[in-house]
C-alpha cells in the first residue's frame with residue numbers, strides 16, 4: 001500500500017479562488033517555522049510540510065532545521081528519490097517571491113584556518129632555532 005499523508009484540510013494546491021498562483025514571502029515563511037506549522041522553500045516554491053513531518057523517513061528534526069530559509073540545497077544534497085519528489089505537489093502552497101536566506105556559508109572556518117596557519121609558521125620558524133641552539137649547547141658542553 002502506498003503511504004498516504006493524512007490530510008484533514010489539504011493545502012490549496014498553490015492557487016487562490018481565482019485560480020491564480022499564490023506567492024509567499026520570506027516573512028510569511030518565517031512565521032511558519034515550527035512543529036505546529038512548518039512551511040518549506042524548495043526550488044522557489046513554498047510547501048506546507050506540517051503533516052508530512054511525522055512521516056518523513058529522515059525525521060522531523062532535519063526539516064525543522066530548514067525552517068525560515070531556502071531548503072533546496074539540503075533537499076538536493078540528500079539525493080531524494082523520484083518518489084520523494086512526487087510527494088511535493090500535494091504539499092504545494094504556491095510560489096516564492098523575494099530575497100532568500102540559504103544555509104550556504106562562504107567561509108565556514110575562517111578563524112580556525114588562520115590559527116592553524118599561524119601555528120604552522122611558528123613551528124617552521126622554531127625548527128632552525130632549535131637546531132642552532134642544540135649545536136651551540138653541544139659545543140659549550142664539549143669545551
Ligand code: HEM
Nearest residue numbers: 049057058062063066071074075078079080081083084087
Ligand atoms: C517536502 C520535502 C521533503 C520530502 C517530501 C522528503 C521525502 C523523503 C523521502 C520519501 C525519503 C526516503 C528516501 C527517498 O525516497 O528519497 C527521505 C529521506 C531523507 N530525507 Fe527527506 N524529504 C523532504 C525534505 C527533506 C529535507 C529538507 C531534508 C534536510 C536535510 C531531508 C533529509 C532527509 C534525509 C537525511 C533522508 C534519509 C533518511 C535515511 O535514509 O536515513 N528531507 N525524504
